[in-house]
Amino acid sequence: MRETGSLTNLKGTVRILGIETSCDETAVALVEAPDRILANLVDSQIAHHAPFGGVVPEVAARLHVERVPDLLATALRTAGVDWADLDTIAVTAGPGLATSLLVGASAAKALAIRLNRPLWAVHHLEGHVRSVFFGTGRHWLESGSAGLVLVVSGGHTILVQVGPEGRRLVGMTLDDAAGEALDKGARLLGLEYPGGPALEREAEQGDPWAVKFPSGQVSDRFNHWPETVRPELCFSFSGLKTALLYYLRDHPDANRADVAASYLHAVVEAIAARIERGIELLRPAYIGCGGGVARNRRLRERLGRVASSYGLPLLLAAPELCTDNAAMIVAAAADGWAEQFRLPERMPIRPSWAFGTPLDGG
Numbered sequence: 001m002r003e004t005g006s007l008t009n010l011k012g013t014v015r016i017l018g019i020e021t022s023c024d025e026t027a028v029a030l031v032e033a034p035d036r037i038l039a040n041l042v043d044s045q046i047a048h049h050a051p052f053g054g055v056v057p058e059v060a061a062r063l064h065v066e067r068v069p070d071l072l073a074t075a076l077r078t079a080g081v082d083w084a085d086l087d088t089i090a091v092t093a094g095p096g097l098a099t100s101l102l103v104g105a106s107a108a109k110a111l112a113i114r115l116n117r118p119l120w121a122v123h124h125l126e127g128h129v130r131s132v133f134f135g136t137g138r139h140w141l142e143s144g145s146a147g148l149v150l151v152v153s154g155g156h157t158i159l160v161q162v163g164p165e166g167r168r169l170v171g172m173t174l175d176d177a178a179g180e181a182l183d184k185g186a187r188l189l190g191l192e193y194p195g196g197p198a199l200e201r202e203a204e205q206g207d208p209w210a211v212k213f214p215s216g217q218v219s220d221r222f223n224h225w226p227e228t229v230r231p232e233l234c235f236s237f238s239g240l241k242t243a244l245l246y247y248l249r250d251h252p253d254a255n256r257a258d259v260a261a262s263y264l265h266a267v268v269e270a271i272a273a274r275i276e277r278g279i280e281l282l283r284p285a286y287i288g289c290g291g292g293v294a295r296n297r298r299l300r301e302r303l304g305r306v307a308s309s310y311g312l313p314l315l316l317a318a319p320e321l322c323t324d325n326a327a328m329i330v331a332a333a334a335d336g337w338a339e340q341f342r343l344p345e346r347m348p349i350r351p352s353w354a355f356g357t358p359l360d361g362g
């Protein structure tokens with residue numbers, strides 16, 4: 001009952017409804033394959049989680065339950081499409097918070113069964129990878145050349161080689177994700193939640209060279225590399241956070257903007273260094289970057305400089321497609337980066353689904 005393959009092989013216009021509820025954004029999108037966005041709605045729960053300083057899973061799941069039906073109706077109305085005009089449904093099946101994933105998956109299954117349509121299970125990070133190829137970027141997907149795409153989000157930091165043979169994980173973080181490092185750093189600095197945007201604003205007034213933070217070398221002692229992963233393309237951000245903790249303890253009167261700018265600089269430089277190493281090792285035809293942290297202006301500029309120094313095109317996800325959204329989930333399904341369930345009720349969710357592995361692969 002499970003298969004992969006491109007939806008764009010179907011005849012005529014294919015309209016896909018997508019649902020993404022893996023964490024704290026309730027997102028619904030309606031897309032005409034491969035990636036013409038008819039509606040892309042994201043309902044952020046940030047204000048509800050802010051008093052707790054982080055995402056509270058039970059609160060997230062309850063808000064998804066409350067918001068999904070309304071977003072579905074609004075998406076169809078915005079796009080001027082009837083339920084009967086939907087050709088298929090795509091949904092994030094993992095990784096993410098179990099209770100949050102369950103809400104989107106249950107809604108998607110119910111719709112697919114009611115409308116008698118197949119259901120596509122999408123890996124959340126396949127969506128983030130796919131987000132860099134909207135618009136003109138699509139040319140690179142169709143070109144047949146291999147590229148290198150970085151996903152930097154709150155929960156994940158991975159480097160993926162994208163080519164005609166598929167997507168292969170070549171680098172990953174061994175501890176904290178880049179966004180997590182920014183969120184935790186911002187918290188230590190007394191900035192508001194979510195930390196990434198707050199740190200970006202604070203850093204605007206500061207000197208990035210004021211404090212030298214470590215660049216996040218990866219320990220040789222780590223020995224659980226997935227087969228395709230290259231140790232030199234891996235990230236480690238937990239030491240950076242500890243360095244900030246000690247710095248603030250030892251310098252209680254430090255200028256907060258300077259420390260924020262230096263900390264952000266260290267994260268951006270760690271990312272740029274891995275991308276440069278990846279370019280030298282894998283010789284990609286282009287580089288791309290998506291995920292929530294890819295909204296960061298300094299990172300976007302820095303990657304721009306890396307790309308131009310190697311003479312490579314840079315595909316940056318549009319800011320609204322960097323943070324979690326359902327359009328990227330639908331686009332991934334439209335290109336066959338997903339598993340199809342003709343019996344939707346059989347689709348499992350998988351909170352710790354590893355990138356590049358089958359959905360129920362143990």
Ligand code: KG4
Binds near residue numbers: 153155178195
């Ligand atoms: O992709 P995303 O919406 O959710 C996950 O899949 O994790 O990413 C959220 C992350 C958070 O860590 C947030 O602090 C970070 O993206 N972020 C930023 C910016 N906007 C969001 N980090 C740095 N600069 C920003 N402007």
Ligand code: ZN
Binds near residue numbers: 292323324
């Ligand atoms: Zn995400």
